[in-house]
Amino acid sequence: MKKTVHFGAGNIGRGFIGALFSQSGYHVTFVDIAEQIINQLNEEKSYQVKLATDKGETTKINNVSGLNNMTQENEVVEAIQQATYLTTAIGPNILPRIAPLIARGLKERVNSQNEKLYVIACENQIGATDILRNHILEHLDDETKGKxxxxxxxxxxxxxRIVPIQDNKxxxxxxxxxxxEWVVETSEIIPEVQGMKIVEDLAPYIERKLFTVNTGHAVIAYLGYLSGKSTIDQTLADEKIAKQVQETLKETGAYLIKQYGxxxxxxxxxxxxxxxxxxxxYLNDAVTRVARGPIRKLGPEDRLVRPATEAQKAGLSYSNLAKAIAAALLFDFNEDEEAQKLQAMIKENGVMNVLKEISKLEENSEVTKEVINQYEKLQQEVK
Ligand SMILES: NC(=O)C1=CN([C@@H]2O[C@H](COP(=O)(O)OP(=O)(O)OC[C@H]3O[C@@H](n4cnc5c(N)ncnc54)[C@H](O)[C@@H]3O)[C@@H](O)[C@H]2O)C=CC1
Ligand SMILES: O=P(O)(O)OC[C@H]1O[C@](O)(CO)[C@@H](O)[C@@H]1O
Incomplete structure (x- = not known):
């Protein structure tokens, strides 16, 4: 049986990427640090993927097992020797942490065989696989890199694919x-995986997705949080917020239409x-899940700042995006580590410095001025 290794046995890992591989006839070895999930995968050897519809159709996912990358490093290296694919869905911030072990696996592999291995990071981040590759290369000697x-x-x-936090502990x-939708950029002929769409140029796909799905989602999540809503669907039922989402997506849309024709x-x-x-x-998707990690989401290449700066450069409107950035800056959920860090940074250094440090926005740029303007207005509204 063909084999694949997937780092991150979480929502996207089990509910999307791992499921597609299993359905394509692969044995999927999930690698994670969550001991309970790993044990269950090895004991139960299958699980169900349930659709968020009124019927709740289910599909059984077979041929799965688990390894713990903290305690079973050798076994993970061995699994990498046997795999055709190596994928991740672990969170962009975790990629540097798994890179040393992947590097060990790759070193052993290229020194003992010529079979091709395809590495794909499945994260909400532009160029996530390139970023992972660079982290891996830091742990390889020149001789291995050459191979x-x-x-x-x-x-x-x-x-x-929207996969909410599961309430079936x-x-x-x-x-x-x-x-x-899973779009992979390559011009190689690669082993088929059901549901994987191959394209030669990913840029229009990832930008269209990130600046529509993720930007829209982020606006709903941050404004929903500020107005005391719990879930995404509940927030979108608020007409004022729904209008704000539409206006923001008109701004990202104008940029995408201009940029990609x-x-x-x-x-x-x-x-x-x-x-x-x-x-x-049926998703019952919490605003705090979608809003998670505001420091990452306020990064210069991410779903809020990049479309705003690109729109500004293109002479397009960006004030609704500035409002979304302002709302993210006000996300102070006390169970979110990044939200707490962000609030501490704002308290210590002020919004302008935070925008400079996290979002790489110049102090007196037009975007910075508009974000601060929107931030002050929102602060008044939520008081
Ligand atoms: N949930 C969703 O709807 C979507 C998520 N994504 C992306 O997929 C990625 C994963 O997201 P989710 O599956 O929602 O998160 P999740 O939190 O459900 O899963 C992440 C998994 O990574 C594991 N993990 C954390 N640190 C680790 C480490 N050092 N070593 C090994 N495993 C570790 C966790 O134990 C967890 O099982 C993120 O980049 C997210 O942006 C993309 C599209 C949709
Ligand atoms: O997974 P992230 O990057 O924290 O952001 C949450 C976003 O990811 C998704 O879970 C999947 O695209 C969206 O539901 C949401 O926009």
């Missing part, structure tokens, strides 16, 4: 939305389809 060509391939990808089963009517359809996905009540 990667033609053996180890690194492909960027875009992943789109103790079960491996995962509730997912029906829709999914998208058809305006098609793009409007794409936006509307996404808004329908967000309204799914």
């Amino acid at each position: 990667l060509d033609g053996r180890i391939y690194f492909f960027n990808s875009a992943v789109d 103790g079960s491996l089963d995962v509730l997912v939305e029906t829709y999914y 998208l058809d305006e009517a098609e793009h409007t359809k794409y936006i509307n389809k996404i808004l329908e996905r967000f309204k799914n009540p």
Whole structure:
């Protein structure tokens, strides 16, 4: 049986990427630090993926097992020897932490065989696989680096499926939305995986996804949080916020249409389809999940700041994006480590310095001025 190694046995790992591999005839070895999940995968050897619909259709996912990358390093290295694919869905901030072990696995592999291995990071981040590759290279000697060509391939990808936090503690089963899209950038002919779409240029796909699905989601999450809402669908039922989301997506849309020559009517359809996905009540998707990690989400290349700076450069409107950035700056959820760190930074150094440090926005840039203007207005509104 073909084999694949997937780092991150969480929501996207089990509910999306691992499930597609299993359905394509692969044995999936999940690598994670969550001991309970690893034990259950090894004991139960399967789990159910349940669709967030009124019928709640389920699919059984077979041929799965687990390894703990903290306590079973040798076994992970061995699994990498046998795999055709190595994927991750672990969170962008975790990629540097798993890179040393992947590097060990790759070193052993290229010194003992010529079979091709395809590495794909499935994270909400532009160029996540390139970033992972650079971390891996830091842990390889020149001789090993020289052997990667033609053996180890690194492909960027875009992943789109809403998988909320699961409220079935103790079960491996995962509730997912029906829709999914996994786009992988390569011009190589690679072993087929059901549901994987191959493209030669990922940029329009990942930007369209990140600056529509993720920007829209972030606006709902941050404004929902500020107005005391619990879930995404509940927030979108608030007409004022729904209008604000539309206005923000018009701004990212204008940039995407200009940048990639998208058809305006098609793009409007794409936006509307996404808004329908967000309204799914069966997902019960918490605003605090979608808002998680505000420091990462306020990064210069991420879903809020990049479209704002690109729109500004292109002479397009960005005031609604500035409002979204301002709302993210006000996210003070006390169970989110990044939110707490962000609030401490704002308290100590002020918003302008935080925008400079985290978002790489110049002090007196037009975008910075507009964000501060929106931040002050929002602060008054939520008082
Ligand atoms: N949940 C969703 O709807 C979507 C998530 N994504 C992306 O997928 C990635 C994963 O997200 P989720 O699955 O939602 O998160 P999650 O929190 O459900 O899963 C992450 C998994 O990584 C594991 N992990 C954390 N640190 C680790 C380490 N050092 N070594 C090994 N495993 C470690 C955790 O134990 C957890 O099982 C993120 O980059 C996210 O942006 C992308 C599209 C959709
Ligand atoms: O996973 P992140 O990057 O923290 O952001 C949450 C976002 O990811 C998703 O879970 C999947 O795209 C979206 O639901 C949401 O926009």
